[in-house]
Amino acid sequence: MKKPNISLCFCLLFVSLALFSAESRAGEKVELVDLKTFMPMLQPQNDTLYIVNFWATWCSPCVKELPHFEKIGKEYAGRKVKVILVSLDFADELQQRVQPFVEKRKLQSDVMLLDPGRGGEWIDQVDSRWSGAIPATLFINGSTRLRAFHEKSFTYEELSALVQTYTGEQQ
Amino acid sequence: MMRLLTTGALVFLSFVVVMQAGYKVGDVAEDFTLKNVDGSMMSLADMDEAKGFIVIFSCNHCPYVVKYEDRMIELHNQFADMGYPVVAINSNDPEKVPEDSFDNMVARAKDKGFPFPYLFDATQQVAKDFGATRTPHVFLLQRSEDSKLKVAYIGAIDDSPKTAADVKDKYVAMAIGAIENNGTPDPEFTKAIGCTIKWRE
Numbered sequence: 001m002k003k004p005n006i007s008l009c010f011c012l013l014f015v016s017l018a019l020f021s022a023e024s025r026a027g028e029k030v031e032l033v034d035l036k037t038f039m040p041m042l043q044p045q046n047d048t049l050y051i052v053n054f055w056a057t058w059c060s061p062c063v064k065e066l067p068h069f070e071k072i073g074k075e076y077a078g079r080k081v082k083v084i085l086v087s088l089d090f091a092d093e094l095q096q097r098v099q100p101f102v103e104k105r106k107l108q109s110d111v112m113l114l115d116p117g118r119g120g121e122w123i124d125q126v127d128s129r130w131s132g133a134i135p136a137t138l139f140i141n142g143s144t145r146l147r148a149f150h151e152k153s154f155t156y157e158e159l160s161a162l163v164q165t166y167t168g169e170q171q
Numbered sequence: 172m173m174r175l176l177t178t179g180a181l182v183f184l185s186f187v188v189v190m191q192a193g194y195k196v197g198d199v200a201e202d203f204t205l206k207n208v209d210g211s212m213m214s215l216a217d218m219d220e221a222k223g224f225i226v227i228f229s230c231n232h233c234p235y236v237v238k239y240e241d242r243m244i245e246l247h248n249q250f251a252d253m254g255y256p257v258v259a260i261n262s263n264d265p266e267k268v269p270e271d272s273f274d275n276m277v278a279r280a281k282d283k284g285f286p287f288p289y290l291f292d293a294t295q296q297v298a299k300d301f302g303a304t305r306t307p308h309v310f311l312l313q314r315s316e317d318s319k320l321k322v323a324y325i326g327a328i329d330d331s332p333k334t335a336a337d338v339k340d341k342y343v344a345m346a347i348g349a350i351e352n353n354g355t356p357d358p359e360f361t362k363a364i365g366c367t368i369k370w371r372e
Contacts, residue, residue: 133305
């Protein structure tokens with residue numbers, strides 16, 4: 001019997017782990033977060049580009065652009081780009097509506113449901129340019145101090161061009 | 172590269188336009204003429220005895236609006252007699268959201284028994300003039316001594332979209348209370364989550 005190829009074993013292990021984590025994401029529970037948990041996420045200190053998209057299952061332009069964010073997440077997998085989908089559905093509809101939606105569409109990005117509680121002051125804290133309409137997307141990079149905000153829906157091409165710009169990959 | 176620059180310039184320009192458009196508190200609101208769900212054409216000047224108006228950019232489809240419909244009716248019932256009727260305006264493009272067509276507005280107004288006018292902003296010009304971006308989006312207008320309509324408050328109806336029972340601050344009611352007592356609303360501007368106005372492409 002031949003001596004097992006260690007590097008091949010590691011490689012296989014790695015691939016299976018990667019596949020496993022990609023597969024398992026779809027089964028994950030959508031986390032319910034409040035402002036205390038959520039707001040610090042908008043102050044990252046590392047050099048990852050965070051793409052924070054505010055959406056809701058009832059918001060048709062949001063739902064329409066979700067695949068674009070998913071595609072970006074896949075294209076930049078393993079690189080310093082992270083997509084976070086923040087649902088603004090009503091918190092009491094998490095189990096009935098949001099979780100099944102995420103499972104049915106097999107969303108691979110991180111999904112959370114934000115229950116901001118009373119009042120709208122937090123909207124300014126996310127970005128003063130945000131009127132409160134969704135979809136809205138915030139691009140943050142702690143290292144480069146990038147903080148770009150867009151209150152609009154994107155085509156894939158628009159989103160991809162922005163991500164290229166913000167990751168410094170534009171031609 | 173050129174294309175990217177052009178796109179960038181366009182994005183920037185549209186951003187500037189969006190930022191500059193619309194009323195701020197203290198601005199004079201222009202009147203408009205829009206079709207009401209009863210088929211008549213309506214202007215704010217038609218109600219010249221009103222001391223002001225609770226203009227609400229609204230629609231049929233938005234879940235946030237649906238949560239607020241009963242509260243919009245309550246607002247009208249509470250304040251119309253005081254001189255501040257609700258005027259609801261749907262500016263959404265029905266091509267994008269068929270649920271927000273004029274016929275569907277008529278049906279919704281009938282179903283809910285809206286006691287206030289529900290107007291169709293077919294050209295979307297009124298939403299642009301006001302600077303409305305979402306539904307529901309309130310602009311409280313106050314008639315000044317020269318009879319012009321000044322914007323006294325912009326924002327949300329209250330601080331709890333999800334449940335009326337959890338409301339602590341009724342922003343619009345508070346603002347009317349303030350101007351009725353010759354004061355200034357505090358807050359005079361609030362933000363809230365809502366559906367985007369669905370602009371025509």
